[in-house]
Amino acid sequence: MSALRLAASEPFARTLFSRLAPAAKGSLLAVPLSLMAGAKEFDDEDDLDTNLKQAGARAAADLGSTAALSALGAALFGIPTGGAGAPIGAVALPTIAGALGFQDKIGEAAADFFNLSREEKIKRKLKEAALYRDFDQETANMNEARMRRLLAQQIQAQQAANLQAEGAANLNNLLNIGY
Numbered sequence: 363m364s365a366l367r368l369a370a371s372e373p374f375a376r377t378l379f380s381r382l383a384p385a386a387k388g389s390l391l392a393v394p395l396s397l398m399a400g401a402k403e404f405d406d407e408d409d410l411d412t413n414l415k416q417a418g419a420r421a422a423a424d425l426g427s428t429a430a431l432s433a434l435g436a437a438l439f440g441i442p443t444g445g446a447g448a449p450i451g452a453v454a455l456p457t458i459a460g461a462l463g464f465q466d467k468i469g470e471a472a473a474d475f476f477n478l479s480r481e482e483k484i485k486r487k488l489k490e491a492a493l494y495r496d497f498d499q500e501t502a503n504m505n506e507a508r509m510r511r512l513l514a515q516q517i518q519a520q521q522a523a524n525l526q527a528e529g530a531a532n533l534n535n536l537l538n539i540g541y
Contacts, residue, residue, distance in 0.1 A: 396425040399469050408477075409486075416473040423472035427465050431456040 400421030404413050432452045439451025459465055 415476040419472040420469040424469040
């Protein structure tokens with residue numbers, strides 16, 4: 363329990379944050395933003411397995427490109443200023459690349475690696491249509507059997523009513539004759 367209190371304490375967080383490299387400090391928001399970029403893959407018609415692969419690839423590519431650009435920006439901007447520009451470069455280069463759409467393109471390219479081919483999509487659609495057709499046929503067969511049972515019950519009820527009416531008519535005739 364004391365370890366949890368230590369991890370949540372302000373001095374521990376401040377010490378941990380101060381030990382991070384400038385590139386790492388600039389990329390603290392990169393993980394949730396990369397996960398949000400990966401979540402964009404769930405708005406298409408692909409199955410869950412394909413969407414998970416695409417989202418993972420897109421998030422990893424986005425996070426990797428952010429880390430690489432952050433490290434490159436820290437190195438480029440830190441050298442001429444004697445290291446003073448490293449935090450600015452670690453944030454500026456990934457921000458510029460994100461604004462220009464560079465990271466989105468890299469993420470989309472990584473996600474496209476797991477896209478299904480047109481032929482596979484058509485096969486899936488045909489398989490799905492066959493499943494629906496089979497279900498519809500089974501439902502139609504069940505409805506037909508139920509209708510046959512209902513019709514048979516109606517015929518039996520009509521025959522019973524006819525027999526009852528015929529018996530009543532015969533009884534009435536016998537009573538009218540005088541037996």
